[in-house]
Amino acid sequence: MSLLIQWLMRIASALVILSVLAVLFVYYLASRSLPNYDKTLQTTAVVAPLEIVRDNANVPHIFGDNDQDVFFALGYAHAQDRLWQMIMLRRTVQGRLSEVLGTQTLETDTLMRRLDLASHARASVSSQDDATLIALRAYANGVNTRIDEINLNALGRGAPELFLFPQAIAPWVPADSIGIQKLMALQMTGHLEHEVLRARVSLALDDPKRLDDILPVAPGTGVAALPEYASLMPGLAPETAYTPSRHAALSPFPKYGMAGASNAWAAATTRSASGGTLLASDPHLGLSAPAIWYLARLELEAGGVIGGTIPGLPAVITGRSDNLGWGLTAAHADDQDLFIEELNPENAQEYRTPQGFKPFRTRKSIINIKDASPVTVTLRWTENGPVLPGSLYNIASVTPPGHVAALGWTALSDKDTSVSAIMGLMRARDIGQAVMASKAHVAPAMNLTLADNENIALKVIGHMPRRSENHQSKGRMPSLGWREENRWQGSFPFTTNPGFVAPVGGIVGNTNNKVIDRPFPLHMSYVWGDSQRIERWKRLMQARQVHTRDSFVEAQLDTVSYTARALLPLVGADLWFTGEAAPDGTRERQRQRALSLLSEWNGEMNEHLPEPLLFAAWMRALQDRLIRDQIGPLADTFTHVDPVFIERVFRDVDGASAWCDVRQSAPVETCADMARLALDDALVSIEERYGTQIESLRWGDAHQAVHNHQVLGSVPVLRFFVNIRQSTSGGDNTLQRGLTRGTGDRPFENVHAAGYRGVYDFADPDSSVFIISTGQSGHFLSRFYDDLAQLWRRGEYIPMSLDADLARAAAVGITRIQPPAQ
Structure with a gap:
């Protein structure tokens, strides 16, 4: 017996030793890809010696004698820190995720092949200006030099993730960078889904008057009545609107309410305490680990530039130079249309056009799949754009039998010069030059906020489609593609894009709100990204005669919800301090406690308070009760509360209080009834997850910022190393925006926020500051993975300084890149 125990102990000890050795071996392999920032590199790809100085936050400051070498060094630095991220972005554009991830991403690859962004990117290379072409090629050389270095020196394949996916890394080419820019455009454009959703709701509602309640136009001048979708699409059955929809794995198509957002504002010298212009910028995108943003400083021939870059693109997307600062927000211009194309009953390979039936333009595309047989997809295009599958946003539910749907989108251009526009911004010396450079921008439509040493401005950039005055749906719902009046007639000239230069009030800004109200077809959009944050922003801007860098920082971090302040008195009007005293443990007593807390709350979405969770859960439950009776399972699509809808209902705008009555019940429910029932629903859901002591609730426990690794974030054990979780303040409608997930058992998690923040003061440029949401490195073993x-x-x-001495003073490493010795 003792001998058996001895052998069991030996075996157990051996297993423990082997496990430790295996862990150490895996750590060794993974750590091989940690970049060495303090070294000398020789390459024929550069003309003259240059340096990449990494400051104490690991922000690369690149110093070279010419722009070509500087962009080479940026490509090299991006590949050092974010190679895996760059490869995944490129694979997404090309529709090649399934080669490494298997069948789970086949649907996403199929969607991306149908859009064919990669082909459009390749065709657009020749349209770039000479300076941009030089930069794109130099950047690609920098990326490829790092890839070659990894292969020659066995540097752990460049990133730990690449050990799990052993495919060879293809060289980087200029088209890859243009493709990533187009991918960003896709993630920031939500009109396609909104068109489909509007059509689905139109089919589901008994009363067409209620359509503008649940999908309201942003406050302002109203819109002329539109026909019901069923009248536009004969033969389409209303019940098809109830077909459930889903989102493909790793799909870059934005979910409802999660298309691009952002804040940016500027103050003129007359409104600045320092006497210099001020600019604040915080673009909002989905949170991830690592963040999409990467901080960098480039010393170009035109001067130093510093700010946020996106790995894969050789440009500072938002940032500043000595003379100019720029920020971008999603303009929400209507640059997408869905066209319903009729198939030829005699030949399904043809579709109807104004001139009769024509054959589709087609091409076969083979998708290779890990551990599965390849799949061949037949891609089809009409004159209006690529044909999309019915599964995307449930397009099939609004497509009559014998028809297909094609997408018109400004980014589907073979002459897309948007990257040249970004490069031109970095070279611009003042607002005038910046606006001229941005004329080359195609997609997505953006609000460009500018501040130079003398003035401030805001200009909408990007192509805006020209539609006929007789367009059947005005671009708000899918339209018949063979009717001439529905087809695009080119784009409006750049001069028609709204612009505001040197405003009299000395303040300009945008929070994705409506920027102009013009009649169709000169309008920009009927769908805007914000009607709430702008109200709080206006109050903060008008509260001071002059502003400072710190007041702009304060506004960026403001967590007061205008929505809460506006809706709570309205929704709770008949509930405050009413009813008889109720004993502890009863539902009525719990409701009274919640109402007592909310009645004394100032609307601040602070992570340490219980009131934000009570408010968010109440409004979520209220909207669901109001709409589910009317539109059934389609209510699941409305994952976020629309404050304008709630306000219309409780103010009974155009009879909107009809939503409060449950049609299937005998009694006639009032809005006060629905508010009370929804509060009970909210309290039940909170108690099930967080307990009954509502005074002890913390918003931050529910509103955790979720920075997930795109692929490894769901892998057991590994997810604890690669994902980042943080308790956060803010909410869907605060300036410090933390958009909630809206679905699942954790609907209040913060999944979409300002991954970059920057504030620039041109009276003292080196006092400017910026930050990103994770860290510079994409390597989870690096101390720079989550240090920020x-x-x-x-x-x-952290400081945003162009002072070379400050960068060198606390450098964590200096990489010297030199041409070979003669």
Whole structure:
């Protein structure tokens, strides 16, 4: 017996030793890809010696004698820190995720092949200006030099993730960068889904008057009545609107309410305490680990530029130079249309056009799949654009039998010069030059906020489709593609894009709100990204005669919800301090406690308070009760509360209080009834997850910022190393925006926020500050993987200085790149 125990102990010890050795071996392999920032590299790809100085936050400051070498070094630095991220972005554009991830991403690959962004990117290379072509090629050489270095020196394949996916890394080419820019455009454009959703709701509602309640136009001048969707699409059955929809794995198509957002504003010298112009910028995208943003400083021939870059693109997307600062927000211009194309009953390979039936333009595309047989997809195009599958946003539910749907979108251009526009911004010396450079921007439509040493401005950039005055749906719902009046007639000239230069009030800004109200077809959009944050922003801007860098920082970090302040008195009007005293443990007593807390709350969505969770859960439950009776399972699509809808209902705008009555019940419910029932629903859901002591609730426990690794974030054990979680303040409608997930058992998680924040003061440019949401490195073993995350969570920043000595003073490494010795 003792001998058996001895052998069991030996075996157990051996297993433990082997496990430790295996872990150490895996750590060794993974750590091989940690970049060495302090070294000398020789390459024939550069003309003259240059340096990449990494400051104490690992922000690369690149110093070279010419722009070509500087962009080479940026490509090299991006590949050092974010190679895996760049490869995944490129694979997404090309529709090649399934080669490494298997069948789970086949649907996404099929969608991307149908859009054919990669082909459009390749065709657009020749349309770039000479300076941009030089930069794109130099950047690609920098990326490829790093890839070659990894292969020659066995540097752990460049990133730990690449050990799990052993495919060879293809060389980087200029088209890859243009493709990533187009991918960003896709993630920031939500009109396609909104068109489909509007059509589905139109089919589901008994009373067409209620359509503008649930999908309201942004406050302002109203819109002429539109026909019901069923009248536009004969033969389409209303019940098809109830077909459930889903989102493909790793799909870059934005979910409802999660297309691009952002804040940016500027103050003129007359409104600045320092006497210099001010600019604040915080673009909002989906949170991830690592963040999509990467901080960098480039010393170009035109001067130094510093700010946020996107790995894969050789440009500072938002940032500043010595003379100019720029920020971007999604303009929400209507640059997409869905066209319903009729198939030829005699030949399904043809579709109807104004001139009769024509054959589709087609091409076969083979999708290779890991551990599965390849799939061949037949891609089809009409004159209006690529044919999309019915599964995307449930397009099939609004497509009559014998028809297909094609997408018109400004980004589907073979002459897309948007990258040239970004490059031109970095070279611009003042607002005039910046606006001229942005004329080349195609997609997505953006609000460009500018500040130079003398003035401020806002200009909408990007192509805006020209539609006929007789367009059947005015671009708000899918339209018949063979009717001439529905087809695009080119684009409006750049001069028609709204612009505001040197405003009299000395303040300009945008929070994705409506920027102009013009009649169709000169309008920009009927769908805007914000009607709430702008109200709080206006109050903060008008509260001071002059502003400072710190007041702009304060506004960026503001967590007061205008929505809460506006809706609570309205929704709770008949509930405050009413009813008889109720004993502890009863539902009525719990409701009274919640109402008592909310009645004394100032609307601040602070992570340490219970009131934000009570408010968010109440409004979520209220909207669901109001709409589910009317539109059934389609209510699941409305994952976020629309404050304008709630206000219309409780103010009974155009009879909108009809939503409060449950049609299937005998009694006639009032809006006060629905508010009370919804509060009970909210309290039940909170108690099930967080307990009954509502005074002890913390918004931050529910509103955790979720920075997930795109692929490894769901892998057991590994997810604890690669994902980042943080308790955060803010909410869907605060300036410090933290858009909630809206679905699942954790609907209040923060999944879409300002991954970059920057504030620039041109009276003292080196006092400017910025931050990103994770860290510079994409390597989870690096100390720079999440070192900026806690600063970001606490609302802190790091200096944005173009002073070379400051960068060198606390450098964590200097990479010297030299041409070979003669």
